[in-house]
Amino acid sequence: MASEDRGVDLLWGSRDKPARPARLALTVDRIAAAAIEVADAEGMAAVSMQQVAARLDVTKMALYRHVASKAELVAVMIESAVGEPPDLRSTPGGWRPRLVRWCDLMRETWQRHPWLPAATTGERMTGPREVGWTESAVAALADTGLDGGERMDAVFLLSGHIRNTQSAVTAGTQPWTAEKQLRTVLHDHHHRFPALHEAAQSTNGGPRDNGWQFGLDRILDGLTVLIEERRSGSPR
């Protein structure tokens, strides 16, 4: 059938265009780019081998010449989407502003690719760039007096918070992010959830950011407490 189409094409028009331009056209990078387009436009759920293949005008099985499995495709997508990890050494002011900067950059790229939270959960392969981001943040904590495990835990805590707030933006991870639903539920059952009802009432307005800024400040304050304790008090 495809060959028939080709025949018609050859007979009726565009004879001048190269007879086989499609050969060697497929590469891992092009596949990843197409998959990212799909994910950006329609979400991670829409990323299937056939969808991606269709966008490249190719059969899904052709993709398997270049990626071993869908998991590998997703891994390549992530590695491509996260971009080069930042160098924070030029950011002045010590560990705290550096981590803030790191979070800003992280959230920026995650906002550009809202499917990243969903794609980066679960057991999976990790690419060098992704590890590079972690490296970058751990390095920012180098001279804080925290031991290695603590530095890693701190970065994990921070990136987890980014993931939570970021995925909640698009997918409503937490009950109260499904705004309308919760609001009506709270209205109908306010006697059952008095504390929530009261909290919803006494919220000091302001645009919701899923608790991003609040959580960031709490985490950094908590880290500050530990770091100062280590520095001045008992150096363990």
Place this chain on the structure above:
Amino acid sequence: MASEDRGVDLLWGSRDKPARPARLALTVDRIAAAAIEVADAEGMAAVSMQQVAARLDVTKMALYRHVASKAELVAVMIESAVGEPPDLRSTPGGWRPRLVRWCDLMRETWQRHPWLPAATTGERMTGPREVGWTESAVAALADTGLDGGERMDAVFLLSGHIRNTQSAVTAGTQPWTAEKQLRTVLHDHHHRFPALHEAAQSTNGGPRDNGWQFGLDRILDGLTVLIEERRSGSPR
């Protein structure tokens, strides 16, 4: 075929058992229980309509008489698995021990049902018990001087941390939880990730808990800073 089996059954044995015990046997609760069994044993990915139906010796379509969709089934599973929210008013010592207690209970049930992190991500319906857990934690922050939004954000921060550490246990959300992989990568490319390499080296042993305790302490310390600031200093 099923009727044949029934016939054989009737002819050869167990004639005494009621002729049609299966009628009215299916209920939402039984379906949810079966689905939870599947999820506990084989993970969320194994929860399909047919799997659940098979466990109940029933056709998958029979389930649709009782739940409208798979999403609804999952919602019922969650609501059933989280259990009754706790009453923390009897826990002495103020908001901090109460939140610690809340986290302990939360982690306990999440450990009993390791699929809960995976099931509670994404847009979905929320049941009264799940909201009840939130209510419970928000109530624990009632007399802290935080406004409603802050109380909600604090609970979100905490439950997000539980989710992250808990799901990492089973699914390796973060790069460095894939222990062996990262360790070999770090060994092979230590020149590329010096900070990570050094951190991995200088970790003060101890059993990893995915940064649960570390993160919890940081978050609670950070909350303490804010609450004390509100109480003593400028009440905003």
Place this chain on the structure above:
DNA sequence: TACTTGAGTGTCCGGTGGACACTGGGTGTA
């Protein structure tokens, strides 16, 4: 010119969630 290589194809498989028409026993009503 003959042979090998390898990118892309077509077809198949088992699994998924779900639509829809059907069966057949239980029960309320005439």
Place this chain on the structure above:
DNA sequence: TACACCCAGTGTCCACCGGACACTCAAGTA
């Protein structure tokens, strides 16, 4: 008592998913 309706559970179908595998056929090499 007879009948009709109700409705829990069934069987079959569909589109879609990821993936195995054998195939075609153009291009490069010997």
